[in-house]
Amino acid sequence: MFKKDISPGSKSKVKSSVQRAIRNQLVTTYPLLAPHIDEIIPKKEQLDAMKIPDRVTLYLIGPTPLFYQHMTDALLPHLRLVHRFPTCFPSIRIDRGAIRFVLSGATLMAPGLTSTGGRLPNGDAEEKGAYGEHGRKDGEEKGKEGWYGGRELEKGEPVVVCAEGKEEACAVGILSMGTKEVKEKGKGPVVEEGHYLGDGLWRLVTE
Known part of the structure; x- marks a missing residue:
């Protein structure tokens, strides 16, 4: 989605009622963010929306990118x-x-997750962490x-993609196949058109 360089669009201020709704949506989608939501989007700070290509909205506070959203899809976190x-x-x-393929903007395929170095949920719905x-x-x-x-x-569902041997996540996207199906099939596309390290969204100058 962001393979090419992106020019910053115009910013608009998000209404306070919409900002509250976004905060609630984030905590619902990503419950582990709840203890940090006041740090991410302080109640007294102004949240801005920037329109960028492909009908995507980038949400920022000051120059700091936080989340992006394609049309009315789920809010996805910026890698920063x-x-x-x-x-x-x-x-x-x-x-x-699989790292070099993901960082070139290629679709993430199942074999990169089901191999020895890949990791997926263990299937225990009661387990938390x-x-x-x-x-x-x-x-x-x-x-x-x-x-x-x-x-x-x-x-x-939204998902963050980490990489074997790397400390920081390398991509974010939407699952085009559930993780149980990934294990069962072992082939096919899993995340398409995500945001990855070094892409246009990562390089976008927002100041």
């Missing part, structure tokens, strides 16, 4: 926000071999492998 709060978003992990390479299951000390969720993620 993911890097600030790395354990707060449902996450999956690709193996080393903090996500990603920095994450851990509730009640456990952080392990070397992090934690990639208990509950299976469904098609259409």
